[in-house]
Amino acid sequence: MASVDILQTLGNKYSAEILDATDEPQSAQELSDELGIPIATCYRRIDELTEHDLLELHDNILSDDRRRIKVYRRNVETVHIDFEESLTVSVEERSEVTNKLDEAWRTLSDR
Amino acid sequence: MIETTATGIDGLDDILNGGIVKNSTTLVSGNPGAGKSILCLQFLYNGVKEFGEKGIYLSFEEDAQDLEEAAVSLGFDEWGEYVENGDIKVYDKQELLRENDFSSSLDLLLDDIEDAGYDRLVLDSLAMFELFFENESEKRTYLLKFTDILSQNELTTLMTNEQGAVFPDTEIGLENYLTDGNIYLIQTPTESGVNRYVWVAKMRKQNIETDIFPMEIAEGGIRVHQNASAFSMMSEDESPI
Numbered sequence: 001m002a003s004v005d006i007l008q009t010l011g012n013k014y015s016a017e018i019l020d021a022t023d024e025p026q027s028a029q030e031l032s033d034e035l036g037i038p039i040a041t042c043y044r045r046i047d048e049l050t051e052h053d054l055l056e057l058h059d060n061i062l063s064d065d066r067r068r069i070k071v072y073r074r075n076v077e078t079v080h081i082d083f084e085e086s087l088t089v090s091v092e093e094r095s096e097v098t099n100k101l102d103e104a105w106r107t108l109s110d111r
Numbered sequence: 112m113i114e115t116t117a118t119g120i121d122g123l124d125d126i127l128n129g130g131i132v133k134n135s136t137t138l139v140s141g142n143p144g145a146g147k148s149i150l151c152l153q154f155l156y157n158g159v160k161e162f163g164e165k166g167i168y169l170s171f172e173e174d175a176q177d178l179e180e181a182a183v184s185l186g187f188d189e190w191g192e193y194v195e196n197g198d199i200k201v202y203d204k205q206e207l208l209r210e211n212d213f214s215s216s217l218d219l220l221l222d223d224i225e226d227a228g229y230d231r232l233v234l235d236s237l238a239m240f241e242l243f244f245e246n247e248s249e250k251r252t253y254l255l256k257f258t259d260i261l262s263q264n265e266l267t268t269l270m271t272n273e274q275g276a277v278f279p280d281t282e283i284g285l286e287n288y289l290t291d292g293n294i295y296l297i298q299t300p301t302e303s304g305v306n307r308y309v310w311v312a313k314m315r316k317q318n319i320e321t322d323i324f325p326m327e328i329a330e331g332g333i334r335v336h337q338n339a340s341a342f343s344m345m346s347e348d349e350s351p352i
Contacts, residue, residue, distance in 0.1 A: 095214075095243065095244075095245070096214035096217075097213055097214050097217055097243045097244075097253075098243075098244065098249065098253060100214060100217050100218065100221065101217070101253050101256050101257060101260070102256070104221045104224075104225075104256075104260050105256040105259060105260055108259060108260060108263045
């Protein structure tokens with residue numbers, strides 16, 4: 001599934017930092033502030049990363065001033081690049097078990 | 112007044128001052144053969160038979176057929192019928208570990224848990240469940256989240272734990288702190304067989320008898336004797352404490 005495109009995406013400035021910071025869900029604004037990324041670039045990187053399933057829209061949370069904010073979480077644990085046979089890029093996704101428990105637990109507090 | 116979920120096990124509910132605290136998670140610890148699975152089977156079986164409460168049995172250790180045979184051998188004759196008509200829902204190891212894919216069974220399980228039709232749940236064993244997590248901090252986080260999910264969905268839960276109560280060397284696992292109750296099943300070899308004991312070491316919110324009580328496993332399952340003095344008849348070096 002993964003292809004060389006992924007390397008291109010990861011290679012873009014700030015992409016790896018965004019993945020590193022999204023172990024827990026973060027909004028674009030938070031990432032921009034925390035990592036010092038111009039906000040427009042931040043949105044662009046988020047779009048690229050989500051297109052390649054490296055990052056996922058985790059939730060729409062309600063902010064203090066009652067606006068909906070999108071928060072993102074990384075969907076990947078590890079990326080392997082293998083040159084031995086032919087170039088292969090494999091992506092190890094986050095454990096689905098933990099994702100599902102997180103999801104079920106999160107909906108508890110919504111009730 | 113704390114609401115309790117009666118185990119229906121002779122003697123045990125008295126020690127527990129009525130039963131296990133409703134919607135809590137209790138760890139049932141003991142060596143292999145101590146009777147952990149039996150206690151769990153009985154908890155679900157009595158739930159249906161005596162209290163009209165439905166249950167879910169998650170077994171990473173056995174398949175549904177083995178469970179039923181174990182139940183019938185203990186005299187829980189209607190186990191098969193309860194499973195058939197849905198009063199007891201069994202997720203056995205074949206289903207849970209199919210293609211190493213716990214996550215798809217987890218979807219079904221979470222649906223069942225949220226469906227609110229069930230009152231009791233058994234997880235056999237916690238150690239297997241923890242294999243799905245990568246490190247101590249993940250294990251801790253997800254055990255807490257899972258027990259939260261169970262509690263919020265009004266399930267009273269027993270989880271088995273392969274851990275003997277060998278004093279004073281027992282290493283107290285994190286699990287013991289993260290759960291609401293701890294029940295130890297203890298067995299000591301004797302010339303004629305084995306002596307069995309139950310010790311309720313902890314039950315949050317509930318006033319319990321913390322002595323160690325003798326118990327037996329026979330037709331009809333576990334029976335706890337409320338005569339703690341049987342212990343004093345043991346010689347010093349036989350005593351598990």
